[in-house]
Amino acid sequence: MSSEVSNTDLIAAAAEARERAHVPFSHFQVGAALETVTGEIIKGCNIENASYGLTLCAERVAIFKAVSDGQREFSALAVVVDTDELTPPCGACRQIIWEFCGDIPVTMANLKGRVETMRMSELLPKAFDAGFLSDS
Numbered sequence: 001m002s003s004e005v006s007n008t009d010l011i012a013a014a015a016e017a018r019e020r021a022h023v024p025f026s027h028f029q030v031g032a033a034l035e036t037v038t039g040e041i042i043k044g045c046n047i048e049n050a051s052y053g054l055t056l057c058a059e060r061v062a063i064f065k066a067v068s069d070g071q072r073e074f075s076a077l078a079v080v081v082d083t084d085e086l087t088p089p090c091g092a093c094r095q096i097i098w099e100f101c102g103d104i105p106v107t108m109a110n111l112k113g114r115v116e117t118m119r120m121s122e123l124l125p126k127a128f129d130a131g132f133l134s135d136s
């Protein structure tokens, strides 16, 4: 666990993004904020669909927005959900975060001020990535 000053801004950005969540089915609002190495913050919220499987998680929305805008180097991610027990990224998001962000710190926070930071290598140990594709 660690805490940095810039995390406050990142958590605030994720909390702001969470307000825009489109969640008519689960009512479970999630906000994410991705920090680039140049200090930019890119936000994402979860976006659900009546065809449930098409739902996009907040983390993936933030990453795909950033990548499609030409950003490729990221230094931190914050995820805000208003649960007592802090909510970690789902398995699918962990794989996507690893692909584009590698071993970055991921801060999980709620609206009551609870905060915990874990590195991606803790959240996704023994990750599969492109390194294995060139090893066959």
Ligand code: THU
Binding pocket: 023, 026, 028, 030, 045, 046, 047, 048, 055, 056, 057, 058, 059, 088, 089, 090, 093
């Ligand atoms: N959700 C996220 O946005 N991120 C996660 O890592 C976990 C799940 C969303 C997807 C869906 O809109 C709602 O939370 C309930 O699963």
